[in-house]
Amino acid sequence: MPAMSSRGRGRRTINEINMVPFIDVMLVLLIIFMVTAPLITPSVINLPTVDRANKQPDKPIEIVIKSDDEIQIKKDPSTGSGATSIPMTQIGSAARTAQGGDDQRPVVISADKSVKYETVVKAMNALKKSGIERVGLSVTTTGAK
Secondary structure, three states, X not given: OOOEOOOOOOEOOOOOOOOXXXXXXXXXXXXXXXXXXXXXXXXXXXXXXXXXXXXXXXXXXXXXXXXXXXXXEEOOOOOOOOEEEEOHHXXXXXXXXXXXXXXXXXXXXXEOOOOOHHHHHHHHHHHHHOOOOOEEEOOOOOOOO
């Protein structure tokens, strides 16, 4: 018996993995993929087309209603400057003037949490009466603090 050792300990086990069957399987899979890859045609997606915008959309005009019912209008909210205080009776005409003849420029109302709902509705009503069609409300998401 060739697997027996001469010292009489019994059979000696071989602790090696035979890699030949593994390599054979991998080579067969490689050949299959090499043969089938050129036969697969990539899918073609027919995407819709849209026209380009002629200009970038204008920045909205922001109307800020603070907790003490003070109303400010900002022509450029990104800079944070240029806020002017106005009374509630002139909110429509002030926003119309800030639009500068561009009826499509939106107006966004940013009201403090503690402001009465009635005040915000009055501001929206005044804007609608003055002919401003694009009026929105500014909110923060629950994740932002």
